[in-house]
Amino acid sequence: MKAILMTTAGEANVLKVADIAEPQLSSPTDILVRLKAAGINPIDIKLRSRGTFHPHRLPSVLGCDGAGIVEAIGAAVTKFKVGDAVYFCNGGLGGHQGNYAELTTIDEKFAAHKPQSLSFEEAAAAPLVLLTAWEALYDRARLQANHHVLIHAGAGGVGHVAIQLANIKGAKVCTTVGSEAKARFVRDLGAELAIAYKQVDFVQAAMAWTKGKGVDIAFDTVGGKLIEQTFAAVSIYGDLVTILEPPADLSWKVARTRNLRFSFELMLTPMLMGDIDLQVQQAQILKECAELFDQGKLKIHVSEVFKLEDAAKAHQLLEAGSMTGKLVLAS
Known part of the structure; x- marks a missing residue:
């Protein structure tokens, strides 16, 4: 063959x-x-x-x-x-x-x-993106109806499925995108807010969207320093799930202060x-x-x-x- x-x-x-x-x-x-x-x-x-x-x-x-x-x-x-x-x-x-x-x-x-x-x-x-998004949101982060969720790279393979799975449970979704075309794409999938991260501080945008509380769940599909930057966008006692290995020099101070629950997802x-x-x-x-x-x-x-x-x-x-x-x- x-x-x-x-x-x-x-x-x-x-x-x-x-x-x-x-x-x-x-x-x-x-x-x-x-x-x-x-x-x-x-x-x-x-x-x-x-x-x-x-x-x-x-x-x-x-x-x-x-x-x-x-x-x-x-x-x-x-x-x-x-x-x-x-x-x-x-x-x-x-x-x-x-x-x-x-x-x-x-x-x-x-x-x-x-x-x-x-x-x-x-x-x-x-299959792989379904299982990754499902396990991250439903199993790791214990997503519930009316949760506010931040999904990084919502137009990507995992991200565009994660938006839909969050919506199916009745959650509200904001997501980072790199272009207006991707913003239209994710809104069509059910994202309430598309954050143009190249022009806008996504933390400020997420905090404004949640009226200063922060998102209940952040789902990282990008990795690197973005993991650390995302801590400040998550509500106190909130969840952050990543599919990547954090960099060795990542500072956990904000995550610890906000008492976040941090999870890995590797399907x-x-x-x-x-x-x-x-x-x-x-x-x-x-x-x-x-x-x-x-x-x-x-x-x-x-x-x-x-x-x-x-x-x-x-x-x-x-x-x-x-x-x-x-x-x-x-x-």
Whole structure:
């Protein structure tokens, strides 16, 4: 089968199209999926440039997100049948084969039926960002109706989904954006306030929006010094969740003074730690999100679709920054 191989860590040109052996069912609960599309995420860029979590197993196939059609099933599979359309976040970290390929295998416990209302490209763009935003807002920050939420980079992959998930719970959302086009985009998704951070102090804007209280929840998808800057925008006893590692020289003084609750969100943890129960929980989240998609309460924005063999070009575009929504590879 055709796949995109990463033979060494480096620039985007280390990704090469190649013919590799088709994966085989290795467990009675495995399903074989004919991939129609694979989502591209920042973790793919990091693994490609720095090395995977299993560097001794190169060459490797990247890509955590996938969507496709079940082509074969193990003897104990009960959740799916041949011909079913599925989507999932599985593999692509250097161990189990990723989804920049024509076929993959996955335990049925970790997959969900594809939302009927989404194309395969849209479905492949969704899992990682859905799980990240869901866990950050619902599980870490314990989001409630009428909470005021600040989401950084609301037009991005995680951000544009987070806005919608917050709205679904009845929260009010403000978000930082870098252009008027992105401001229109996030307002269409339900953001009450779009903060043009290049022209406006986002802390002052958030404080004015909350009448001096500060937001109940801040969700950081950018990292760096922005984490520290955001402390002052959060209400006393509020929550800040980040998907990035804070810099070593970050000052925690404001966070401590305001008695903030600080959380990390890494939706890859269940896969990295081999925690089957948590992986099953994530598949259940995808099932619930599929219902939200099909009810018209949730949507995913795909900015551009690339052919599988153009994976390097897609990586270069994502690395350039300022993305709206997601990029996808179509098999």
